[in-house]
Amino acid sequence: MSKARPRRSVLYMPGSNARALEKAKTLAVDCLILDLEDAVAPEAKSEAREKVAQAVRDGGYGRREVIVRINGLDTEWGADDLAAAVPAGPDGLLVPKVSSASDVRNACAALDKAGAPKSMRLWAMMETPRAVLDALAIAEASAEPSSRLDCLVMGTNDLAKDTGALLTEDRMSVRAWLSTCVAAAAAHGLTILDGVYNNFRDTDGFAAECKQGRVLGMDGKTLIHPNQIEVCNTTFSPDEAELERARKILEAFERPENAGKGVITVDGRMVERLHAESAAKMVVVADAIADIESE
Secondary structure, three states: OOOOOOOOOOEEEEOOOOOHHHHHHHHHOEEEEEOOEEEEEEEEEHHHHHHHHHHHHOOOOOOOOOEEEOOOOOOHHHHHHHHHHHOOOEEEEEEEEOOHHHHHHHHHHHHHHHHOOOOOEEEEEOOOOOHHOOHHHHHHHHHHHOEEEEEEEEEOHHHHHHHHHOOOOOOOOOOOHHHHHHHHHHHHEEEEEEEEOOOOHHHHHHHHHHHHHHHHHOOOEEEHHHHHHHHHHOOOOOOHHHHHHHHHHHHHHHOOOOOOOOOOEEEEEEEEEEHHHHHHHHHHHHHHHHHHOOO
């Protein structure tokens, strides 16, 4: 199994704020989304576009994955955002309001036309009712040879707005939508990121939502403030007990007497080959996190 790239903590940074773009270089975050969409007022779009492109060109973000969220390609700003972002060389582009497999194909074609290297990935915002209803088709588009789709990003605020659902503390209203998208992502090997938690001063509520997201199967969470990073990284990292059990499972299946067996017993509990696959993935992620934290 190849080395994973952790995406536990993914912080939105407003593209119009040069100071924030600079500060991002010092934060213990896995990924940065330099935002040209929601965080930027219409009259500031052009200036923000230039700032973000320059920041990406200048570099200095180290091992952090850098993604640029452009405006929708059907808006008056989208084409210019794409034209500025691609030559700057971010790791990927995040496209808002992806609602169908056609939207994925169109975005990939636009990246190709702009001359984006094959390594530049596409992230898709899942923030419309249709996106949830068509989640499997959207994820399936990643299997097409020309696809760059790599990550689904939940937009819970927009989903609540469009449906009239209330975002309560337990998120009962959106759990089914979150799980639907998790299943679609898992079916096609995509990363999936939970939506933002709006009250960045409520550390207990944020920690609870991080835990809920991990329970639901999210790989990480999008953030709106640096003070959310530490809790997020901790929650979406395997703890020592999880890692110890994962390594025991792998060691047990590697023993000669268990070769070819589909089911064995580890510490008195039945374990299947599928558990070994999950354990291997956890160890790879943990090793990648350890590499990051040793820097």
